[in-house]
Amino acid sequence: MFHFFSIIFNFLIFLYKTINCVRIFFLNIIFAIVFFIIILFCFNFFYFSPLKFKGALLVDLSGRIVNKPPVNNSFFKMNKYFFKSHKNQLRENSLFDIVNLIRQAKCDDNITGMILSLENIVEADQTSLQYIGKTLQEFRSVGKPIYSMAGNYTQTQYLLASYSNKIYLSLYGKVDIQGMSINNFYYKTLLDKLKIDTHVFHVGRYKSAVEPFIRNNMSQFSYEDNKRWLDKIWENYLDIVSKNRNLTKKQLFPDVKEILNIFQFVGGSDSQFALRNKWVDEIISGSLFEKKMIEEFGWNKNIQSFNHVSIYDYKNKKCIEEKNKIAIIILNGFITDGTSNLLNSTNASIICQQIRDSRLNPNVKAVVIRVNSPGGSLQASEKIRSELVATRFSGKPVVISMGGIAASGGYWVSTASDYIIADSNTLTGSIGIFGIINTFNRLLDNIGVHVDGVSTSSLAGITSTKLLPNEYLEMVKINVENGYRSFIELVAKSRNKTLLEVDKVAQGHVWVGEDALKNGLVDQLGDFEDAINKSVELANLKNFQLKWYTIEMNFIDSLLMRINKYVCFFIQENFQYFVYRFFLNGNVYM
Secondary structure (H helix, E strand, C coil): CHHHHHHHHHHHHHHHHHHHHHHHHHHHHHHHHHHHHHHHHHHHHHCCCCCCCCEEEEECCEEEEECCCCCCCHHHHHHHHHHCCCCCCCCEEEHHHHHHHHHHHHCCCCEEEEEECCCEEEECCHHHHHHHHHHHHHHHHCCCCEEEEEEEEEHHHHHHHCCCCEEEEEEEEEEECCCCCCCCCCCHHHHHHCCCEEEEEEECCCCHHHHHHHCCCCCHHHHHHHHHHHHHHHHHHHHHHHHHCCCCHHHHCCCHHHHHHHHHHCCCCHHHHHHHCCCCCEECCHHHHHHHHHHHHCEECCCCEECEEECCCCCCCCCCCCCCEEEEEEEECEEECCCCCCCCEEEHHHHHHHHHHHHHCCCEEEEEEEEEECCEEHHHHHHHHHHHHHHHHCCCCEEEEEEEEEECHHHHHHCCCCEEEECCCCEEECCCEEEEEEECHHHHHHCCCCCCCCCCCCCCCCCCCCCCCHHHHHHHHHHHHHHHHHHHHHHHHHHCCCHHHHHHHCCCCEEEHHHHHHCCCCCEECCHHHHHHHHHHHHCCCCCEEEECCCCCCHHHHHHHHHHHHHHCCCCHHHHHHHHHHHCCCCEEC
8 A cells, every 4th residue: 555655646746847847948038938028129229230430231131022111120139230141131120221321321411332242142033133223323322432342243232233333353353144944843743643623713824823833834825925914024124224234125135145255255154254244343352352441431540441331220310200101011921821831932911911900000101012922812802802902982092012923813802903003024914814623533542542432413412532523623713814814904994995906915925114014914013112203193192101911910020920931932933832732622723
């Protein structure tokens, strides 16, 4: 009996110690989180820009340039302050933050010039780069010089660098201008080998999103469509850079044989090739470049370098509070319903709530929607469009500002506006509908797994593990055709065109902004600033302030989102897109 009670006693002691350890563990986690929040708050409150002297604005951007609202950079400021670097961080930079800070620096007497350090930019669309380029031209227009220095320039980075007064390159550096291309993965053979059946329903011969599932290569229709808009974007790139560098397009990018001849002439040196082609102004070491900058901006013994402030440390001035507001709502990424959480996506429920809030807010006089989306769920797109229609009916003008892409579902949403402004490089249109259903019954049969059961009708119990009834497949086909018909009807009504006129420019065609203007799909070519000006005009405003709508998140959600971005950054987005469509069977997409 004593032995029995001894066992019980020891077990209770063990249980108590285990529970106590778990309690202490979670209390420590809670303490660490609270402590971190306090440190973050204090740092953000007491951290001031180190600019107390005349010097250069160092635009040392790292990571991606995205169409998202201005953000608080406390996390990155802390990291830079304690670890003296931010260049390797996979961060997101708000396009609108960058533009605002450069414009502020233009009028700041303490900022006497600018240095572009662009090597750590990993992603940015051409539309965003041109918008930043516009502000760089404004900066130069007041007599402030811009210098660019890098070990290497990618094609993306070089577009921004071309706005500089002088471009410097290191001795063994390279300017990687090679042209543009589109490459997709195609899975038909893989699906056949796995015995996975793909049922595709689509309207629009140029709607190429379904091709990876049913082909092993690009169709002739897709090739022609992609080639057309890709050539135009490349021509626009050459136009901008050649103008910035005072070169002809032929000088900037000769034919391939001429490139080879020049490369042989300079003995295979990438830097000498860039210098001979006048892509750069001087080949220079980092130490000599710093010496030049010290001569230009002066020496600062505190930072042991020339006088400068990083764009991440340069503070935005607060705007004067105005009663009249223009709501800025950003629709960025794949349009999803309330249950999806893809990395680069827009949750329709959140966007609808933001639009509703702007409609009910008496101080909001107009709404600008920044659309940078390739499309997504038809149902989610329609939710957003319906909210915009209600906003227009309330008497508040709605203006669409298109970013790098505003296609398919992104264009569906845009039909509810009073006015559409696209950039010359915006990809828009893609007016078409598709649905994909994958079934795995043959795959399961092949590995010895079988599915059987009883149902009251052929439409009951439909799953991807069984053969789909013909009636169901026909219903999906009719549903997709109805979606396309609804799409062109919306476009026809909003653009004052006949169904036949819309159908000619629809069929899944992708158009660059200038072609979209010719085809009557947009009202004007311009940038975000032009959209703001148009909304001011339509709302008849004199004084106003921008009201940015952001996704509100608590601390834990924000931290998890950052971790998710770090983990997902290396995953190809087209793979994520494939998996999303592959398993969400029966949905209709745009």
